[in-house]
Amino acid sequence: MAKKQRVDKVLSNLGYGSRAELKKFCKQGLVFVNGKAVSNPGLQVDTDIDEIVFNGEKINYREFIYLMMNKPDGYISATFDKHDPIVLDLIDDEYLVFEPFPVGRLDKDTEGLLVLTNDGQLAHRVLSPKKHVPKTYYAKIDGKVTEEDIEAFKQGVVLDDGYETMPSELVILKSDDISEIELTIHEGKFHQVKRMFESVGKTVVYLKRLSMGALKLDETLELGEYRELTDEEVKLIEVRE
16 A cells, blocks of 8 residues: 655656656646646655646556566676676666666576566565575586486485585486476575586586466567566466475
């Protein structure tokens, strides 16, 4: 439930200008609330009830945004990086004003499903180690993946730092010199999928995340494209399979 806030703050948060600019816009008669021109930029409004119009355009206010991106290779899952492009470089200004951030991370060379939001509580719930939200990946592996690997992953493997992973589900799609697999893990250690295969003497040469919880990547999204999540999809992120 939205609390009351200044109309200039609402418009500023949506990228319609600075507070100083919006003060001028109010004086110019460009801001209307419930059909009446607003001269006072400090007018308190309830965004759940009040109709706000700026320069003839009805404002659709929302506190949170939720985006699904098909992350391309070469981008860092962060809000800032000194050396490499970041996933936010792919986002339009109309969403950047909400200051979204990635929910978790995908490695620079990993593609696929990435959720971005400004909802810190949702991100915390999804990323909480206690939740064990499943994540499924498609990967190409240098080396033949075997039934023994399936069993090892089912039992949990020991990574290079001595950490023993939780049981995971490995499905072999193709076993050859370059194998193709799907892997579902229930935790999110650094470079986990790559390190799990290293523990059984194999190397990941391509990695793509397909799902988080019950939320699946929209395969119609080209690499670098994104769209808003539906309300139902937002709920799916946290569903434990």
